[in-house]
Amino acid sequence: MRMLTIGAFAKASRLSPKALRLYDELDLLRPARVDPDTGYRYYALAQLERARLVAWLRRLGMPLARIREVCALDSAAAAAEIRAYWAGVEAETAVRRDLAGFLIEHLSSESRPTRKDTTMLELRYFAHSDRGLVRPANQDTAYAGTRLLAVADGFGPAGAPASSAAVEALRFLDSDELPAGDVLNLLQDAVQGATDAVRDATDGTDENGTTLTALLWTGSRLALVHVGDSRAYLLRNGGLFRITHDHTVVQSMIDEGRLTPEEATSHPQRTLLLKCLGTTAPDLRLHDASPGDRYLVCSDGLSSVVPEARIRDLLGTPGSPDETVLALVAEANRAGGPDNVSCVVADVVESAA
Ligand code: MN
Numbered sequence: 383m384r385m386l387t388i389g390a391f392a393k394a395s396r397l398s399p400k401a402l403r404l405y406d407e408l409d410l411l412r413p414a415r416v417d418p419d420t421g422y423r424y425y426a427l428a429q430l431e432r433a434r435l436v437a438w439l440r441r442l443g444m445p446l447a448r449i450r451e452v453c454a455l456d457s458a459a460a461a462a463e464i465r466a467y468w469a470g471v472e473a474e475t476a477v478r479r480d481l482a483g484f485l486i487e488h489l490s491s492e493s494r495p496t497r498k499d500t501t502m503l504e505l506r507y508f509a510h511s512d513r514g515l516v517r518p519a520n521q522d523t524a525y526a527g528t529r530l531l532a533v534a535d536g537f538g539p540a541g542a543p544a545s546s547a548a549v550e551a552l553r554f555l556d557s558d559e560l561p562a563g564d565v566l567n568l569l570q571d572a573v574q575g576a577t578d579a580v581r582d583a584t585d586g587t588d589e590n591g592t593t594l595t596a597l598l599w600t601g602s603r604l605a606l607v608h609v610g611d612s613r614a615y616l617l618r619n620g621g622l623f624r625i626t627h628d629h630t631v632v633q634s635m636i637d638e639g640r641l642t643p644e645e646a647t648s649h650p651q652r653t654l655l656l657k658c659l660g661t662t663a664p665d666l667r668l669h670d671a672s673p674g675d676r677y678l679v680c681s682d683g684l685s686s687v688v689p690e691a692r693i694r695d696l697l698g699t700p701g702s703p704d705e706t707v708l709a710l711v712a713e714a715n716r717a718g719g720p721d722n723v724s725c726v727v728a729d730v731v732e733s734a735a
Contacts, residue, residue, distance in 0.1 A: 383426050385415060391425035395433040402433070408446050410436050410453065439464075443471070469638040476627075480667060487668045488566060491603070502733035503671055505599055507531060508703035509726040512711045514683055515719030522681045523549045524724035527556035531597040531726045533612045535681040537655070538590030540583065545592040547583035548659055551576040555598055565605055569598065569666060573607060577660040591658040595626060595679050597728070603671055609657055609664040612724075613685050615693070616669065617676040622694035625667065629657035653682065675730040683723030684714045703727040 392399045405411040406423065411433055413423035425433075432453060439449045444467055452460045509526035513519065521541035525532045532552055536545030552572050554561060561568060576594060584590035593610025606614060611628045627633065631654040635641040646652060676697055684693070688710070696709050707725045714723040 383414070383428075385424040385426060388413070388423045388425065391429070391433070394427075395430050395437075397433055397437055401437070405433070405436055408450075410446065410449055435460075442468075466638040466640065470634075473634065473637045477665065480665060484666045484668055491668075501673070503602060503673060503730055504528070504733045505531075505728045506703055506731055507726065507728040508707045509533075509724075510704075510707045510711055511681075511722065511724040512683075512715065512719075514722050515715055517720075517722055520722045521545055522683065522722040522724040524679075524681075524726050525549045525553070526726045526728060527553075528558070529560065529599045530556040531599075531677065531679050531728050532594070533596075533679045533681050533724045533726055534592045534594045534659075535610065535612050535683075535722070535724070536590070536592040537658075538584070538587075540585065540590040541592065543583040544580045544590050547579040548576040548592050548594050549596075551579035552596055560600065565598070565600060569605060569607055572596075572598075573659075573664055580659055591655075591660065593629075593655070593681070594659045594664065597677060597679060599671075604669045604677065606667040606669065607664045608667075609659050609662060610655055611653070612679065612681045615678040615680075615697070617678070617694065617697045618672065618674070620698060622690060622697065624690075625669065627665065629662070630654060631656050652686070671730045673730055673732050677726075677728045677730075678710075679726040680710070681722060681724040683719075683721035684710055684725055687717040687720065688713050697727070703729055 386394065388399050388402055392402055402411070406413060411429065414426040414429060415424040417424070435453065436449060439452060448467060452463050455463060505528065507526035509524040511520060511522045511524040519542060521536040523534045523545040530552055532549045534545035534548045536542055538544070555568065555572055580592055593612045595608045595610070595612040595614050597614060598605040606625060608614065608626045609629060611630050613624060614626045616623045616625055630652065632641065632646045632649050632652045634656055636643055636646055641649065678697055692713065693710070696713060697706060699706070706727045710725045711723050
């Protein structure tokens with residue numbers, strides 16, 4: 383085998399000897415031979431490609447441990463691993479993009495005149511939670527009030543106290559006047575309060591916990607707080623838009639291109655949560671409300687058994703929020719009711735006052 387000195391190999395790979403020494407120390411690219419007397423490093427020509435790959439993966443921002451893994455794979459597996467890495471980067475960026483959007487929307491609205499002499503809006507709402515047909519108990523909690531819509535889906539032996547503690551901790555938001563303080567601080571306090579309440583209501587282990595998807599009405603907009611696999615949808619002009627992203631292992635596999643949405647519906651681990659309240663900062667979003675908008679917040683007991691097209695039809699059928707909620711719950715139970723099912727429906731209407 384033809385051996386190159388580190389200088390010659392550096393020239394051929396267009397990497398500096400310093401970079402090559404670093405790759406050696408980090409165990410990313412070991413010299414083919416190290417002279418036992420002089421300590422000089424020698425490289426094989428066949429190592430050029432790997433040296434180049436390491437340099438490019440570092441430029442991509444891939445962590446060293448992951449580069450080591452990629453380099454140990456054959457080409458096809460390495461390609462799949464890079465694709466998965468990049469999908470993860472994009473998903474992480476999407477979360478930050480949403481947070482940036484939330485802040486931009488929040489700060490821009492601060493500088494807009496409030497709609498005083500225009501039409502005032504308010505919510506018509508209904509919430510209901512059902513045990514379903516299979517589970518021995520209901521561990522979901524659903525709540526709706528003039529300012530607060532919330533669904534929490536508890537898991538573990540103390541799942542029921544966990545979900546009810548989370549929602550109970552948000553109830554202070556549901557007063558005629560929003561409590562003093564700006565929306566950002568209110569949401570932060572609410573999330574912290576809910577996290578503490580869940581820990582107090584359970585033994586604080588990973589075994590127990592809850593999802594939380596809540597909408598806070600500010601008078602013209604809805605602020606969303608979301609963590610877990612409960613969902614919020616908006617029905618606007620006949621179109622159904624899901625405004626939450628599931629924090630599940632299966633959803634992250636879809637995001638990474640490892641699984642199709644069709645395969646996901648029958649995946650054995652489809653209910654495995656990636657995040658729950660307390661393990662991560664929740665997703666935050668602000669939505670401008672329009673008269674005629676209809677919001678749905680639901681637990682996975684609805685969305686995992688009733689197809690979205692059917693949810694859209696039921697939401698779009700004329701009826702009051704209570705009629706619609708009961709129709710949705712009945713539909714989940716007609717599909718077998720394998721899980722607790724919770725639904726909150728709220729219509730944005732022009733205020734009667
Ligand atoms: Mn559930």
